[in-house]
Amino acid sequence: MIAHRTLRIELGKSTRTLCVVGTENTVYLSRYAPVESKFFSVKCTPSVRCRAVPTTAGGSLFSPQPLTNSSVLFISMDTASELPNESKLSVKFYGSKSEELGNAVLHLTAVEISLDVDADRDGVVEKNNPNKASWKWGPKGHGAILLVNCDSESYGKKEVDNVNEDISKVADLKDMSRMILRTKGPAKLPEGYKLSLHITQTDAESVRVFRNRSAGQPQASSSFKYMLLKLFMEDYPLVLNKEHLAGEVPYLGGNSELEFFVEGLRFPDKDFEGLVTINLSLLEPSAQDFPETPIYTDKVVFRVAPWIMTPNTLNPVEVFVCSTKDNKEFLKGMRNLVQKNGYKLKICHEYMNRGDRWMQDEIEFGYIDAPHHGFPVVLDSPRDGDLRDFPYEKLLGPDFGYVTRYAKAEEVSSLDSFGNLELSPPVIVNGKNYPLGRIIIGVAFPTTVHGRNMTKVVQDFLWAQKVQEPIALYSDWLAVGHVDEFMSFVPAPDRKGFRLLLASPDAAYKIFRNVQKNGNGKAKLFQGKEEEISVDEILGDEKLQAENDYVQNCIDWNRDVLKKELGLDEEDIIDLPILFKILPEEENRAVAYYPDLVNMIVLGKNLGIPKPFGPQVNGSCVLEKEMQLLMEPLGLNCTFIDDFSSYHKLMGEVHCGSNVLRERFSFRWWNLEL
Incomplete structure (x- = not known):
């Protein structure tokens, strides 16, 4: 299902926004048109796709179209941008077909965003599986699987691994499920935009998420054991747990992948069906002193493996x-x-x-x-x-x-x-x-x-x-x-x-x-x-x-x-x-x-x-x-x-x-x- 998002435009101004490839953005034109407007037209760069409902039969958006209370403009982009704000769309309003009342300009940056898991259960984290956000039993089913990290790889005192909120050994990673954030777009996001990983307070009782910050692994050395252990733990920082229900994650730019490790904390039980959801949201800056608002969310679902x-x-x-x-x-x-x-x-x-x-x-x-x-x-x-x-x-x-x-x-x-x-x-x-x-x-x-x-x-x-x-x-x-x-x-x-x-x-x-x-x-x-x-x-x-x-x-x-x-x-x-x-x-x-x-x-x-x-x-x-x-x-x-x-x-x-x-x-x- 295509995700939809409502966009705002401002008459007489240029605004900037981020568009996620594969989503469709909606502008309710009558909200922003001058009171006396009867018509509108739209122009955009080739990378932007747009359509309006309703339009006259065979009518082109480049020429004035009748404006009604139900006129809606749909905007989408098929490919990621190489530079911020490189695409453009403008909406012009008219009192009559020849009387221009004003226009609004929208600068667009397109990015690809996909939070991915092994939804087809073959041991490989595939890209943007359409069933990743749900779970279904059976040989034709789908949905990712999570192990409770209940063995013990820890140094020193023996204890179940998921008691600790850190990763101390490489071997501990195989007890967790991989999750990959795949992005494609400009080297940097436009100013103020962020990516945030988040879970509910209920799911935080059952899951913990770490990020892989390093491409390589530290090499073991007995003379620097403590130092290397500390460096290794820093390579896998904790992103989400009971105290941190949301955490900003970096946008790496270009065509990139960011690896996460998801740790199961408890088995299914009377108060826990076994399903957990992890969300990735793109946040857009608001006015000064106001928090960012989510404009796009991707999510994945895991089921905790039974005993x-x-x-x-x-x-x-x-x-x-x-x-x-x-x-x-x-x-x-x-x-x-x-x-x-x-x-x-x-x-x-x-x-x-x-x-x-x-x-x-x-x-x-x-x-x-x-x-x-x-x-x-x-x-x-x-x-x-x-x-x-x-x-x-x-x-x-x-x-x-x-x-x-x-x-x-x-x-x-x-x-x-x-x-x-x-x-x-x-x-x-x-x-x-x-x-x-x-x-x-x-x-x-x-x-x-x-x-x-x-x-x-x-x-x-x-x-x-x-x-x-x-x-x-x-x-x-x-x-x-x-x-x-x-x-x-x-x-x-x-x-x-x-x-x-x-x-x-x-x-x-x-x-x-x-x-x-x-x-x-x-x-x-x-x-x-x-x-x-x-x-x-x-x-x-x-x-x-x-x-x-x-x-x-x-x-x-x-x-x-x-x-x-x-x-x-x-x-x-x-x-x-x-x-x-x-x-x-x-x-x-x-x-x-x-x-x-x-x-x-x-x-x-x-x-x-x-x-x-x-x-x-x-x-x-x-x-x-x-x-x-x-x-x-x-x-x-x-x-x-x-x-x-x-x-x-x-x-x-x-x-x-x-x-x-x-x-x-x-x-x-x-x-x-x-």
Whole structure:
């Protein structure tokens, strides 16, 4: 759309103005004509285009035209001027066609102005994209993308980069989005004209803008490190922030480009949709003691990249576990599993974890992505256990970001630990595509009056990211209350590319009854441990049966939700044989009776499964054998890890005690159809 601007002219005087190439300037002629005027004519130099409405058919503006109250003159210029005021236009008014009443002269300078961003999302800042001032989702969409600068490139004290209002390292620039002001025109603007970059007070909460003042970069030298750092920071002065909503930027003259770096300050959230607008205005001087007025504004729109989770079906990059004084068997099993399959293992030692072994509960790995750059970002849980320093002190760094949400201590429950935050693989549901999967959280049953829920600030954050629409399951029936206690996903070579694994007391009882039927009822669970118990005793425990009937009902409710929300058929679900028990001291909530098979770590085609210590028949654990029968046809390998004393007895398992940084999706989030 062509921009329009209303111009003023003065009878009997010469005025000067700036005209932006590609805009049309409007003069309402009757405003400036003498009262007795009946006609007007217009003359201009060849570089100026003008037309009037209305005019007589075939009439030329060089000869007198009838003047009416609705006579409007439209003025435009197609090419930039080489010198100030080099073009000219004059308007002459007449009482009759031969009676001249006076004229007004307008001296014009034409400039090209374009504030540019990567609106077509190809990593290049193209010139004057027609869609740069709006944002649209989808593969045929448009609009620039901005990363939250939440990693740490800073010298000295570690902190998230966007805490500082300066750029201290070249590497920090790649975390920002380039914006270019392209201008073409005379060497200098006419006196008094200025260019100003500006944002709203609301957008200033979300964005910061720096200018590149130097064509070259300072060369590093250890003997002048401080001086060079100071020089480097001066090469990228801050233009816009919360204290400076507008800032003058230089006009460089000729055919030139001025580079800016735009920094994202916060993620989309309940109070922030994620869109920010940056404006560039050409200011015209007014009379003395009056401020300049804008005569042309160009603008660009950015969307802040969302935080994106990764599912079990993406390839692992690095596995994280804690080392404690009592988890040597667990660590041994994890080390063998991880290293055997060629992945990296990162161990958080006790000086940092202070005995807090629940790596899954403290953090959730995700990432942010833009056409020009992307990097992992860890979401830190508000649980604030003894692992609370680990994500900030050990993970935050160059190209590894950090984000958290703070809640009042009294609002935080076990459901705010991130064993209660999972992600489905990509799915299509009733024709709607979720190529980045769907977030899954656990909450209280809708009719529960005093149930526990994931805190509102975290839920608001997850919903605001938009690209992985959350699903709420019922998990408050569990003592710990995490969805990973009854569900997981594993890759599969067929159907939807994965299977949903669900804990199933019914499946467990079916196996145990078969063991009893085959004459092995005296076979023991937990053989050699204090908890040792026979299959006959388990099947004879009516209270335990009633408890597991209740648990199965809870899981079946979630099963129906997942089938609906993920578009699953029964063939997409595998039931794992797991029993639970109710703890009166935990307000009659449930925990796994034996190590919870579903609470596993998934590393490609290799599964790290809690060793269940099930009944031995013919020298084999029937529960381990069942897991192999269920998983191996999918091309998956089962490794059973002893977590009995160090995790299971503390109401957690392998998945609770580990975490996995994974590769990013190949699908780019901005191509979503929303």
